[in-house]
Amino acid sequence: MTSHDNDAFKPIATVDLAIFSLSPAGLSVLLVRRASAPFTGDWALPGGWIHIDEDVDLEAAARRVLKEKTGVETPYLEQLQTTGSRTRDPRGWSISIVYIALLSADHVAERQGGMAGEAEWRPIEGEGVGFPLAFDHASLLKEALGRIRRKVEYSSxxxxxxxxxxxxxxxxxxxxxxxxxxxxxxxxxxxxxxxxxxxxxxxxxxxxxxxxxxxxxxxxxxxxxxxxxxx
Amino acid sequence: MTSHDNDAFKPIATVDLAIFSLSPAGLSVLLVRRASAPFTGDWALPGGWIHIDEDVDLEAAARRVLKEKTGVETPYLEQLQTTGSRTRDPRGWSISIVYIALLSADHVAERQGGMAGEAEWRPIEGEGVGFPLAFDHASLLKEALGRIRRKVEYSSxxxxxxxxxxxxxxxxxxxxxxxxxxxxxxxxxxxxxxxxxxxxxxxxxxxxxxxxxxxxxxxxxxxxxxxxxxx
DNA sequence: CTAACTTAGTTGAATATTTACACTAAGGCT
DNA sequence: AGCCTTAGTGTAAATATTCAACTAAGTTAG
Structure with missing residues (x-):
């Protein structure tokens, strides 16, 4: 196995978002129900494919996904990490670039109704939501929470x-x-x-x-x- | 443009490494000369495609690339960030997952001769190497240096x-x-x-x-x- | 062989920062 | 009017940081 350019393996790559807001119960995360296989019916972080013709870069793709799910156009957005492995999606090698988004209380209030059908806010309990998520999303959510909690110490x-x-x-x-x-x-x-x-x-x-x-x-x-x- | 699964755009994705070591001149980074288009002959960060059959995950891919370029098998390895855009590679939309690797002085000494032909250590001056790099690698190197310098403050x-x-x-x-x-x-x-x-x-x-x-x-x-x- | 020198590791006084908690003041509420 | 709640400030004690000297275990020069 040598490395010519045309060996280039092009993996499935999605942008996934851990979108947080404050609810009366404390910190909450936005989850969607998966409509198709794999993990049909399970809760997952909202995400989507990169659109080669629409998205100029990864952050633009994240911004677009966020707008599709919540209607919000001016979020706090920060890249968290990228995971990629053979096992995280049963269909084979895949990559997920994960972003953290923070929504302000008025963003959430404005969009109470306009939210895509199967998306729901779930309160954070400890290191996650307390029930399983699709793919490796429970682990991604845990990382996102860790990042946020550490960053409270030294940022706005x-x-x-x-x-x-x-x-x-x-x-x-x-x-x-x-x-x-x-x-x-x-x-x-x-x-x-x-x-x-x-x-x-x-x-x-x-x-x-x-x-x-x-x-x-x-x-x-x-x-x-x-x-x-x-x- | 709707989002069915088979719209899935699979971008070109590489793992690139900012590999650092200490030389008498201070901190140095390992660069390679590009053998093929684009940017033929320019210096770049070492990198490579993901090998779907060899690499179980992204970190394994980074580890493999590192071993190919330096022979080192037990580096300090840390994911830095992922960049992806329409413009960073003239061939079109591409993604680069960047890792930072730190090599110890004895790693470098051991492998003085065994290093792949066109790879060379270049001293860091300020926020980079003082000459242009292929793709967006100058910007990636700058980010890597920022991460390292901040992390000195609170880590080993x-x-x-x-x-x-x-x-x-x-x-x-x-x-x-x-x-x-x-x-x-x-x-x-x-x-x-x-x-x-x-x-x-x-x-x-x-x-x-x-x-x-x-x-x-x-x-x-x-x-x-x-x-x-x-x- | 001895004296001067270099560097590992420690100690301590002076100064700056953090913490805990009390205090003042501007309203609202009964 | 008087009490209650909360915004914003002050301050003394405890803790951390800084700066610089000091001790000790060698090595090197004479």
Whole structure:
């Protein structure tokens, strides 16, 4: 077996998404029911083929799949990892490029009805959803959760689960939900201020509670690349 | 354009490697000269097709390519990222799964002669090698360097660039090389001890300098998974 | 053979950062 | 009016980090 160019094996390659949002129950992931073999009827992460004529690159393919399933066009999107093996799909060698997407609460609210038929939000319990998934998707979901939970420690990632404008108290609650522990208010505020993730929305105050609070928004996402430590 | 299973577009997919080692000049990367179109004669990261019958998964494919180019069978190997687009290869849509490999000094020494004809070590200067590479490989190399340099901060990754057994002074020098700055000896030792990356080789001392030094080795690599924060 | 030199490994004081918790103030609610 | 809840700040104690000196085990020069 030598390596001429025309030995090129072209494997089946899909883009799969772990799409998260916050529900009253905590962090939730969007799952779809498989309509065709293999794993017909099982729950799976939403995914799709790359469309050679539509998608200029992998991220565009992920964005398109996300829009098809949820209608959302401006998500937080981040490549997680690529798995490929002979055994993960019974039809043979296949590759899956997995992306993580975070949907804000208002994204989800807007699209409550418009969601593709068999897609449903399922609450995260521990390292997954508590029931089996098609292919190796349970393992992919576990990796995605690991990435998110580690990244809470050093990035503004949790901010993408809130509406565009939020208060510091709301943000702290999201951090606490993802970390599974309480944070000190004073330390949290100092850290946010030093990390320079946020900008105040000038003059805007919110009175969701019994006291008005300053409203913030995330600074331009591009600056986040500085903090990306993939894996 | 609807999405039946048999629409499945199977893109050209390769596994490419950014293989690093330490040379007297500092960090070096292994490059090969392309023998065929496109980019004939240009330098590129070593890579290869997936062999559907040989490779059980992507990591096995990366391992095989590494062995073909360097003879090394037990490298440090880590998936970096996957790029795929219409434009990165003039022949059309293609995908590259990129792995980072670190070779220890004794790996390199062993294989000085046995290396495939047109492969050469090139010193890293800043964010690359200082001359153009085929495809998007300059950009892939830049990402790999970013990953390595960030990971120095919180992992034992630099240890994989040394022989299996090394002294703390040698290890500190590698950290300093990768970070591009001097570290405090006392703080470095305390950190290493707390991080629990290393185990002493009982009873073994090295007298490379004018004073004998305790010899260490990395603890089982599997424990490193705890620290992996991809990207 | 001795004295000077080099480097492994440790110690400690000065400084900076984190943590825990109390405190003030601006409303809403009864 | 007075009490309650929550936004936002202050601060003292505990912990970490930094910087630099110190000890000890050799090697090398004279």
């Amino acid at each position: 990632l949790p901010g993408h689960l809130l509406p565009v404008r939020f208060t510091l108290s709301e943000l702290q609650t999201v951090y606490e939900t993802l970390l599974g522990r309480k944070l000190d208010k004073s330390a949290f505020r100092k850290r946010m201020s030093e990390a320079d993730f946020l900008e105040p929305v000038e003059g805007e105050m919110r009175r969701a509670s019994n006291r008005p609070a300053q409203v913030f928004r995330l600074k331009d996402t591009r600056s986040l690349a500085l903090f990306d430590r993939t894996i | 990754l630099p240890g994989h660039l040394l022989p299996v057994r090394f002294t703390l002074s040698e290890l500190q020098t590698v950290y300093e090389t990768l970070l591009g700055r001097k570290l405090d000896k006392s703080a470095f030792r305390k950190r290493m001890s707390e991080a629990d990356f290393l185990e002493p080789v009982e009873g073994e001392m090295r007298r490379a300098s004018n004073r004998p030094a305790q010899v260490f080795r990395l603890k089982d690599t599997r424990s490193l998974a705890l620290f992996d924060r991809t990207i």
